[in-house]
Amino acid sequence: MTTEETAPRPPINWLNLTFLLGTLLIALVGTPWYLVKHGLGWPEAVTFLVLWLFVGVSVTAGYHRLFAHKTYQAAWPVRLFFLVFGAGALENSVLNWSADHRVHHAHVDEERDPYNITKGFWWAHMGWIFFKPEPIPKTVVRDLAEDPLVRWQEKYYVWIGLGVALGIPLVVGLLTGNVLGCLLIGGVLRVVVSHHGTFFINSLCHMVGRRPYSTEHSARDSAIMAVLAFGEGYHNYHHSFPFDYRNGVKVWQFDPAKWTIWTLSRVGLARDLRRAPDAAVLKAKIEVQFERAKERLQKSVHDFREHQEQRLHEAYASLQTALHELISLQRRRPKAQPAGEEEMPHETRLGLTYRALEEAMREWKRTLRQTKRLDAAAA
Ligand SMILES: [Zn+2]
Numbered sequence: 001m002t003t004e005e006t007a008p009r010p011p012i013n014w015l016n017l018t019f020l021l022g023t024l025l026i027a028l029v030g031t032p033w034y035l036v037k038h039g040l041g042w043p044e045a046v047t048f049l050v051l052w053l054f055v056g057v058s059v060t061a062g063y064h065r066l067f068a069h070k071t072y073q074a075a076w077p078v079r080l081f082f083l084v085f086g087a088g089a090l091e092n093s094v095l096n097w098s099a100d101h102r103v104h105h106a107h108v109d110e111e112r113d114p115y116n117i118t119k120g121f122w123w124a125h126m127g128w129i130f131f132k133p134e135p136i137p138k139t140v141v142r143d144l145a146e147d148p149l150v151r152w153q154e155k156y157y158v159w160i161g162l163g164v165a166l167g168i169p170l171v172v173g174l175l176t177g178n179v180l181g182c183l184l185i186g187g188v189l190r191v192v193v194s195h196h197g198t199f200f201i202n203s204l205c206h207m208v209g210r211r212p213y214s215t216e217h218s219a220r221d222s223a224i225m226a227v228l229a230f231g232e233g234y235h236n237y238h239h240s241f242p243f244d245y246r247n248g249v250k251v252w253q254f255d256p257a258k259w260t261i262w263t264l265s266r267v268g269l270a271r272d273l274r275r276a277p278d279a280a281v282l283k284a285k286i287e288v289q290f291e292r293a294k295e296r297l298q299k300s301v302h303d304f305r306e307h308q309e310q311r312l313h314e315a316y317a318s319l320q321t322a323l324h325e326l327i328s329l330q331r332r333r334p335k336a337q338p339a340g341e342e343e344m345p346h347e348t349r350l351g352l353t354y355r356a357l358e359e360a361m362r363e364w365k366r367t368l369r370q371t372k373r374l375d376a377a378a379a
């Protein structure tokens with residue numbers, strides 16, 4: 001056995017390494033120094049906030065959900081906005097960013113995953129950017145390259161990105177007489193904060209948090225990360241239903257990218273918003289709960305274990321029956337009732353199925369609670 005069998009480490013990308021570590025160092029040392037010496041003025045604070053918001057929404061609602069996953073369609077002024085301010089994140093052109101991201105989803109936690117979390121926190125966070133891996137074939141993003149605006153961004157990415165990230169702060173600085181503050185706070189610090197907002201999705205959101213929708217992949221839901229990254233923290237849901245324009249699927253979950261897309265659709269600037277059907281989301285959640293409850297019971301030494309296992313399987317079976325009935329009824333369009341036939345109307349069947357589902361859900365929750373209680377009593 002020789003070490004030649006392991007994949008050779010790709011060459012170092014010195015430009016990326018110098019840029020990422022250099023900006024991080026300037027932000028970490030320069031910001032406290034500047035704040036102590038000069039205090040925080042409104043020009044640099046406003047530049048930071050506006051750019052952070054514009055770039056953040058362009059990466060999440062634009063780069064990620066519009067381009068990489070095509071969860072909806074957007075009018076050209078919206079695409080242009082996302083391409084300009086998305087470039088300002090200095091996280092690559094949309095074509096390269098989406099190619100990496102599509103491979104991440106297709107091969108999550110595997111060797112081919114560019115930000116594979118099984119290689120550790122730092123690799124997934126930013127280590128992977130310090131190397132030059134084998135380029136991903138452009139066929140992965142052929143559909144995106146059909147858009148002339150995307151091709152324009154690809155061609156001038158560096159200039160657009162630098163123009164937004166440093167050019168805008170420079171102009172604001174010249175107009176307000178505070179070039180250093182605007183470049184440091186509105187420029188470098190903003191770039192670093194935007195960078196790590198995205199990087200934490202690839203690192204922490206594959207390590208810390210809950211997995212309510214699937215345990216097949218490492219992605220996790222974290223409300224804290226959702227607040228820091230414009231709603232992208234609900235990453236377990238996202239990896240389970242990547243075609244959904246929402247990441248925070250519940251109404252109350254903090255997801256500004258979802259709200260932006262929804263608002264754009266209300267004013268006619270976005271359309272064809274894709275959502276996973278509620279029944280499919282519920283089904284995924286129940287599968288995870290079922291597997292966890294089974295595991296819990298298998299470890300249990302309680303006298304009622306067998307009885308509880310049977311109850312769990314029965315509750316699961318009735319829930320599955322109601323869910324399948326609902327999914328098939330929702331798929332089927334109501335047919336016109338032929339004269340003389342006494343078949344139950346579609347709406348009535350749907351209503352009855354909803355009621356059966358509610359009852360099955362109540363029994364399911366009771367069973368889960370009891371399983372937990374038995375487990376705690378046996379412990
Ligand atoms: Zn991920």
Ligand SMILES: [Zn+2]
Nearest residue numbers: 101105238242
């Ligand atoms: Zn994604």
